[in-house]
Amino acid sequence: MxxxxxxxxxxxxxxxxxxxxxxxxxxxxxxxxxxxxxxxxxxxxxxxxxxxxxxxxxxxxxxxxxxxxxxxxxxxxxxxxxLMRTFQHNMPFAGMSLTDNILVGCHTRCSDSLFDILIGRRRVRRRETAARLRAAELIKFVGLQDRIDDDVSALSFGEGRLLELARALAGExxxxxxxxxxxxxxxxxxxxxxxxxxxxxxxxxxxxxxxxxxxxxxxxxxxxxxxxxxxxxxxxxxxxxxxxxxxxxxxxxxxxxxxxxxxxxx
Amino acid sequence: MRLLRDALIWFAAIAAASALAFWLGGYATDVYRKMLIWVALALSYNFLFGIAGQVAFSHFAFAGVGAYAIVIFAHQLGLPFGLAFILALALSAALAFVVALPSTRLEGFYLALATLAFSQLVLVVISEGGDLTGGTGGIANYRLPHVFDVTISGPWYTVVLVLLVASTLWMLRRLDRSAFGRACRAIRDNAVAAAAMGIDVRRIKVLAFTLTSTLAGLAGIAYAYIDNVINPPVFGLENIFLLLFMIIVGGAGSHIGAIIGAVFLYLAPFVLEPIVGHGFMVVFGVLVVLTILFQPSGLAGLVNRWPARRAT
Structure with missing residues (x-):
């Protein structure tokens, strides 16, 4: 320590x-x-x-x-x-896919200007690729890889906890x-x-x-x-x-x- | 390879939608052009309402700002068209930003009320604007000037509208698939959790409102040269509710749903009116209620289920 x-x-x-x-x-x-x-x-x-x-x-x-x-x-x-957190009650983004939920956690790592996004700057694409790789890793890390195509509202309470954890970790x-x-x-x-x-x-x-x-x-x-x-x-x-x-x-x-x-x- | 395939699909769709313009007759062209404006407005309103989750009723007001601004700048004041165009777009954007700053602090019902009040304000201003806005009769008898000595008229103006829809769709899809789009959806689903993930909720809300309202202004500019007439009722409340119905029936949050919903509800009265007269609004109302109750993902949701059904 x-x-x-x-x-x-x-x-x-x-x-x-x-x-x-x-x-x-x-x-x-x-x-x-x-x-x-x-x-x-x-x-x-x-x-x-x-x-x-x-x-x-x-x-x-x-x-x-x-x-x-x-x-x-x-x-x-x-x-x-x-400094990232999880909540006492699960707070998933219910209208989004499991992967997108975790990608939201990467927000601070890939928040580009609208202009950069629209013209497709290489930096934007590189960060997006990196964020997707990281999200895939985190899904494996918390063991939710079998649920990747499921609706997040279909997750059990415990799986919801793991999703929140992965989401919080996504922002490194x-x-x-x-x-x-x-x-x-x-x-x-x-x-x-x-x-x-x-x-x-x-x-x-x-x-x-x-x-x-x-x-x-x-x-x-x-x-x-x-x-x-x-x-x-x-x-x-x-x-x-x-x-x-x-x-x-x-x-x-x-x-x-x-x-x-x-x-x-x- | 995927890039090439996507480019081909875009090209084919734009070419087909443009080719239609040269084939349609006078009345059908008018219907087609207005449908394209509805689709453009539905796409941007879907981003605001369906993706960013802002229940705002100011979309047609911003289309009105764009339409009146271009006509006033280019024809009443006689500015060069290029300059008038930039000013009209800038005015839509600036006004959208000013409205967004206080409005995005509000949520749900209160945002709806504030934007409804703004819509009424715009309506009053254009109805009472004297000679500058033409009052309740609006402005007529102007035409699209030559841009770089090129006259855009007839089917070629319809092609401009096709390109407007295509570029609106391309932009919004690109933004939707970026961190910005995810931030918008996250705020819609849970603003508290979104903030905890490092999302500046107000900033994203203001950006989404300003961007989509500016796109409404752009659609308004394009609308101004369809009939070469603008008048206040078009930008009133009836149309904003119809736009909302289009998004709900098509499937809120889905780009393809916005397109399907706009085309479907725009064309439906042509079929329904001979049968039920003005009662078609009642049919729409029932359709919206049924969609909310039984098919929340709208017509787009039905379309998405097809391949799955075939597979089983």
Whole structure:
């Protein structure tokens, strides 16, 4: 793991009216790292995601990506800087083919001017060919090659998840945010997803994920940040987190500490 | 090889559509020319409505801007035709851009209302424009001037319209198959997810609106020299709804569907009117409802299913 953080979140605070959703949150994310954000419902996990992705501007604090401040930038500008995400609920482009869905993820890599597209510049064609090759690779990478000609609305929930993952990877992100990627998946799907996430991180992409399923999460994450009522109550390796008194009281409960450390699919 | 085959298909289609112009009689030529204008408008409106998902009702207003602008610039003000043409196109584009900036912040119903209001505004301006626009009677008695000493008339003007349709189709298909077209469709399907993929939603919406409305302006310019008459009712609401029906019946989002829908609904009244009189609009209404309920991909969807059926 590199010593220089890729994403630096510092003293982040967000109020919604009288409610403080996130307060004074600070943590770093390194290239190749899988960092999990856990905590009870309403702890501020999804708000943190939305702040990092640019859906909301933070009230206070800063977010830096590769040394550059990104807080306050619009969503698309943050995505273009290499931060891609998936959503808690699948959001496919239902009227488009599977391949086109993934090609949309390449948008920032092949956004040429209308004029260049119309005159058929070689650069445009080269990027289009490269994007199509990449989309085909990604479809294989997530294992959807048998579904390539199917309507995306015909995909199962788990396959939809994989499509979203492939779509987010298509933009060659430096950071990827996964909002409850394992929710609603079957055990074999979860095992496959875990392997895919490890593979993504092994290629140097920083992975930040929200997850409730501790069986899935604890063997996967390198580091865990625990939120409660918008504040960070603990940060550390999964082994340390499951033994943390505060975390057990706020979130995990007594039994989970031992249970969770068993491998998920032994 | 595919490139050569595509070029041959385009060439054959343009040649056939042009050859028809020399064969048709006076009345049939008039019908054919107006059909070509409908097809050109349907193609650009399909991109805006079917591909970019913007429910805008300003398409005929922009055709009106183009038509009135060319006639006013070239004939009322007497500017050289080339200059008048560029100015008319530029005016359509500039106006489209100005309308797009606030309108594309709106969605669905509200975009429809805003563009409907703009259409009414254009109608009022051309109806009340005094001598410059000819008021409710419009402008007549002008003709297409010589361009570089060449007179384009008779079937050759129909060939110009064929080329207009062909170039509109070629442009829109090319854009549709690029990252721009995918961005348009992605925004239509889910704007939140599109933004998360790095798409600047507003920019793409403004581009799509401006581009397609400018193409409507271009079709309007071409329309102005079919009868050498322009008047306000053509650019009113009845036609914009007919255009919408064409797209829905043909198959929203499909270029071939836009062509089929425009040809079908434009020609249908010629068959229906002797039977049901003005009741053909009711028939259209029923057709639209049936399409939405039972065949959402329109006539184009039926065409696409044929080879699959034969294969089984």
């Amino acid at each position: 590199s010593a220089i953080p890729l994403v630096s979140i510092s003293r982040l605070t967000k109020h919604f009216g009288g409610l403080t959703a996130v307060q004074d949150l600070t943590f770093d994310l390194h290239p190749g790292e899988i960092l999990a954000l856990i905590g009870p419902n309403g702890a501020g996990k999804t708000t943190t995601f939305n702040l990092v992705a640019g859906v909301f501007a933070p009230g206070e604090g800063s977010i830096a990506l590769g040394g550059e401040r990104i807080d306050g930038l619009p969503v698309h500008a943050i995505a273009a800087r290499g 992100p430096r950071v990827i945010l996964l909002d409850e990627p394992a929710a609603g998946l079957t055990q074999p799907e979860m095992t496959r997803l875990g392997a895919i996430i490890r593979d993504i991180a092994a290629r140097g992409v920083a992975v930040l994920l929200i997850e409730h399923d501790m069986h899935f999460l604890l063997p996967l994450a390198h580091r865990v940040v625990v939120l409660n009522f918008g504040r960070k109550i603990a940060e550390g390796t999964p082994e340390a987190i499951v033994r943390d008194r505060q975390v057990i009281e706020a979130y995990l409960g007594e039994a989970v500490g031992d249970l969770a450390m068993r491998p998920a699919s032994a």
